[in-house]
Amino acid sequence: MKNLHISTTVNGDQTEFVCAPDETLLDVLRNRLGLTGAKEGCGTGDCGACSVTLNGRLVCACLVLGAEADGAEIGTVEGLATGDHLHPLQSNFIEHAALQCGVCTPGILVAAKALLEKNPNPTDTEIRYWLAGNLCRCTGYDKIIKAVQIAAAEMRNA
Amino acid sequence: MALDSEKKQVFKVVGTRPARPDGIDKVTGRAMYGADATAPGMLVGRILRSPHAHAIIRSIDTSAAEALKGVKAVVTSADFGAPEDESIRDVQDNCMARGKALYHGHAVAAVAANSAVVASQALKLIKVDYQILPHVTDVDEAMRPGAPVVQADRAFENVAAGFSENVTSQCEFGHGDLEAGFAKADKVIERSFTTAATHQGYIEPHACLASMTPDGKGDLWCCTQGQFHVRTVCAEIMGMDASQLRVTASEIGGGFGGKTTVFIEPVALALSRKSGRPVKIVMTRDEVFKATGPTVSSSMDVKIGMTKDGRITAAQARLRYQAGAFPSETVTYGAQSAFAAYDLKAVETIGWNVLTNRPKEAAYRAPGAPMAIYAVESVVDELCQELSLDPLDVRLKNAADKGTKSSYGPTFEAIGLRATLEAAKAHPHYTAPLGVNQGRGLSCGFWFNFGGNTCVSLNINTDGTVGITEGNPDIGGSRASISQMAAEELGIPYEKVRTIIADTNSLGYNDVTDGSRVTFSVGLATIEAARNAIKVMCGRVAKIWGIDEDAVIWEDGCAKPSGPNAGSFDPMSIEEIAAISANTGGPIAGHFEVNADGAGVSFGVHLADVEVDPETGATKVVRYTVFQDAGKAVHPDYVEGQMQGGAVQGIGWALNEEYIYGKNGLLQNPGFLDYRIPVASDLPDIETVILEIPNPGHPYGVRGVGETPIVPPLAALSNAVSRAIGRRMFELPMSPPKLLKAMSQKR
C-alpha cells in the first residue's frame, strides 16, 4: 500500500501530509496533523464527534478519506477561535453550561457554526434536527440548544 | 482562632454559576482525552475477541502473528498471573479470557504492533481453537436448573435451592408482617416486569496509553472515573507495588459508572512490558458495546396492597438481575432501593444475581435502582388508577420522611422527598391539560449517595492564590464546584482558585468518582482543608501581632483581631500573609483526609407527558419536568445538567435502548445506529426544579445529585404511556412494535 501525498488547506493554513489510501481524514487530522479536537466516538458516522467542514459542507471526518482532502478546504474546531478571541458559540457554551464531559463539544460547535452560517435565526426544532447527528450523553441537549440560540442572537446583533 | 462550626447559610460564591476551568480547553479542542495522548516509540495495541457466546478455548496459536513484521508483542491469558483476590481475578479474566470465552466479544488475545494496519493483520493470524458450548443470555432461562452453566462453583451458600448454578447470590431486606399487611388492603396488585440491558453510552470509547520500563516502573494514562482504583487493580494484576505504577486520569469523555473499572489497561501494560515500548489501546465503538459494562437486565415481580384511601399496607418485590458472566452486587442495590420512597409497616425485597453469557455488568448511574423502582412505581400507579386516587397524593400520603425506618434498614435523617412531591404538585405542569393520545406519568426516584475515601491538598501560593489538588476525575463540573467551596470558605474570589486532578503519585488514595460522591465528599474535604489552612494563617498572624491564636478570626479573606480586647490591628489579607510566609514559618497549606460519612440520601420526582401515535406505536415525549433535592446546589447550572442528562438517559432506557441478542447468543446491535440513544430531535426541553433541603452531613448542606435523575424516567414514561394508551405496560423498552401490539390487543 503506497502512501499518497496530499496538499490541502486546514483552518486556512496550507498543509501537506502523506497518508495511506484507506486512511480516514479523521485519522490524518488526529495522528498526522496533531489536531485531536475532532474525536472518534464511533468511526461510522453515527455520533458526529468528528464533525468538520469539507469545502464548507459539514461532514464526519471518519467518513472521508484523507486522500479526498486533496485541494480541499478543511475546517476543524481548532479553527473556530480567532487568536485569543473565542467564537460566540464557544463562549456561550461555557457560559451557559452547554458542555459537561466535553467530548462531543468540538463536533457540536463545528456543526452549530455551519447551521448558523446557513440559518442565522433557527427555531429550537431546527437546531434539534440539525444537531441530531451529534450525540451527547451528558446534557440531555437542553442547555446545548439554549446556548446555540443565545450565540445566534449575539451573532445577529453583532 | 475561632471558626464557625454552625451550618453556613449565607453564601457568596456557592450557588453562583461561574465558568468551568476546563471550559476553554473543551471548546477549543485542546482538552486531552484518553485517545489524545502519544509517547515516543508508541505502539498500537489491538484486542482479539471471541466470536462465540460461550466456548472453551482449547488452544491459541500466536506464532504466525508474532512472526509478522512490525509485531512487537502478543499476549494471552498465559501472560497474566492468578491474583488471590477473587474480584480482581474476575476483572483480569474479563480483560483476558482464561480457559473459556464467556460472552460474544470476550478478549482472548492482544497484539502490539508498529501500526494499526499491522496490528489488525496480526489479529487475523492468531488461531484460536474453540469448543463451542451451549449458551444462555436470558435471566429467567439462566436461573432454571439445567441451564448452561456460565461459571461453576461461584454461588454463595445462602442461595435458596431449586436454581441453577448461575444464581450466585441472594439478598433479602425488609421488616414487618407482610401477610397481615396484605390482609388489610382493599386492593392488592401483583405484576411481573422485565427491563433490557442498557449501556452507559459515553461518547468517548475506552482508551489508555501504558508505558512499562524494564526496571519495573509503569506509567498509565487512561480515561477513568478513578485513577487510584485503576492503580490498585492493575498493580495487583501486574504484580507491581502501587508506588511503581503511576496512573494519570485523562479528561474523561463520559463515564456514568462505566469507567469505574478496567477493560484494557492491564492488557496495555502487559503488552508494554513484553514489547518494551509504550502501547496505546483505543477501543472501537463495536468493542465498547460488546465488551464493556452495560447495566443489568432484569425480571421482577412486585406485589403491593393499598387501602381505598391510598395507604400502602404491605409491599413485596422479587428481583432477578443478570449481570453478565461474573458475580455482581448490583441486585443488592436494587433490593435496597425498591421501596425507599415509602414509609411502610410491612415490606420485603428479595434479589438474586444471575450469571449469563453476556459482558460483565458495570455500574450505570444509580446501579440497580432504576429497574426496581420502575416496577414498584408502575404498580403504585396502577393501584392509583384502580382506586381512582391522585398519584401524587398517594405518594405524599406514604412518603418516607425524617425518622422513617427505611425499607432497607437505616432510619432516614432530613430528606427532601416530601418537598419534591409538594413542588411537583404545585407546578403548573401537573395540572396542564393533555391533548389527544397523550398521557401523564410520574415517578419517585431515590439513590443512597456515597461519601468514601477522600484526600485533598490545598496550597496557598505565595501570591495568595490557591491551588487545590484532588483525586477525582471531573465528570460533571466538579473542578468548578470544588473551587467555589474553597473560595467560599477562604473568603476569596472564585478566580483566585484553581483545582486540578492529581495522578496517583501526587496525592493519597481517593475512591472512584461514583456514588454521586465528589461534590459532597471532595467538597467536604476541601472545606476542611481550607479551614486547616486558615488555622495556619491565623496562627502566623497571631505571632506577628503577638497575640493569642484564638484572638485572630478569619473573615472575607483576611485575618482580623477577634474583637477590641484582642488589640487594634489592621486586617492582614491572604495575599499579605502568603507574601511573607517564608519569614513566618514557610509555605502554607491545608490538608484533609477522610473516609466521609453522612452523604445524605437523594430523592427526586419526575413528571412526563407523552403522546403515542395510535397507528404506529411511536412515543413522543412532549413535556418533562424534574424535581430534585440537591441539599445545596453549589453550581446550579451543573446540578441542572445532572438532572437533565440523567433524565434523558432514563428516557432512552424507557423507550428505545436495549441490548439485543440473537438466538446464537451474539450481540445484534453493537453500534450507535441500532443501539438507539436519544438524539436532540427526540426530546423536549427538560425543565428542572431544584429543592434545597440541607444535608446535615455536609458543612454547606450538599447532597450528591448525579445518580438519582436516571431513576424516575423509566416508570414516569411507562406510567405516562400506559395512561395514554389505556393499557398497562410491563416491559422496557417500550419500543413501537410492543406498543402497537399492546394497543391492538386492547381492541
Added chain:
Amino acid sequence: MRYEKPSTAQEATNLLATEPGIARVLSGGTDVLVQIKAGMIEPDLIVDIKNLDRIRDITPEQGGFRIGAAVSGATLGEHAGVTALWPGVVEAFELIGSTQVQGRATMAGNLCNGSPAADSVPAMVAANAIARIAGPDGARNCPVQDIPVSPGRTALAKGEFITSIFLPARPERAADAYLRFTPRTEMDIAVASAAVSLELDADGTCTSARIALGAIAPTVVLVDAASICIIGTKLDATSLEAMSEACSAACNPIDDKRGTVEFRTRIVGVLAKRAALIAYKRAGGRA
C-alpha cells in the same frame, strides 16, 4: 488498497473493469467507508468518481432534472427547482443519516448500496426515475426500479457505475411524498417506508399513482394493486383504507432487530396512507 481519482468516465470504467480484486466506487462514501471500517469489505481499489465531468451538477433536462451521481443531499436540498418538482424524492433523500451524512451522501450511492431500507429508492421508483450507467460498452439508461436485485446486490455489471439519475418532467397538479418509520426521529434506518407519487385532474381526482414501499421485502416494491385503489378517487377514506390494505398485502418482510414482520406489515399501510394524503395536498387536492 489503491485510491484512484479518474477524470473521465471511460477511465473510471477501465479501472473498475480491469481490477482483478475487489473494486468499489467512492462518491459520498457514507456506506463504503462504514463497510471498510466494519471489516465487511476490504477493497483492493477505490475509484473516486467526484472528479468526473458534470458528476456534481444538477441539470434541467426535458422539463425534468438530471442529478449527477456525486450530488450530495445537502446540495439537492438547496435546489429550488428539484424540490418544487419532486418534493418527495428530496425529502426521502434528506432523511438519510445526519446533517453530516447529508453533506456527503448521494442518491446514486444510496441506490447502489442495495439496501432494502434505502430511503431515496422508493421515492425514486415512485418517481419513475431513470439511472444513467457508464460501462465498458458505453452509457445506458436503466429504470431505478430495475437496479436493486437483492439485499446488497444490484443489476450493475462489472465495470459499470451510475453517472446520473434523471427525474422526469411532471404535469401540473402532480406531487410526491415519502414517509418512513423509525424509532427515533433521526439517525435511524427505515423499519418500513412508503413513497407515493400522484397526478390529479382539475377537480382533484387522482389520475395516476405510483406507490413504492421500502424495508418490507428484499427489494423496493412498486405496488400497482395499491395504486389502483386510489386512481379515479379523491382519496376518500374508503379508498385510502383499501390502498393501505393493498400495501400491507404486498409485504414480504423479515423479523430483525429493527422490526417484526407483524409491525412492518401493519405500519407500511399507515405510512402509505399518510404519504398519499401529503402528496395529494401538495398536488393541489384538498383531502
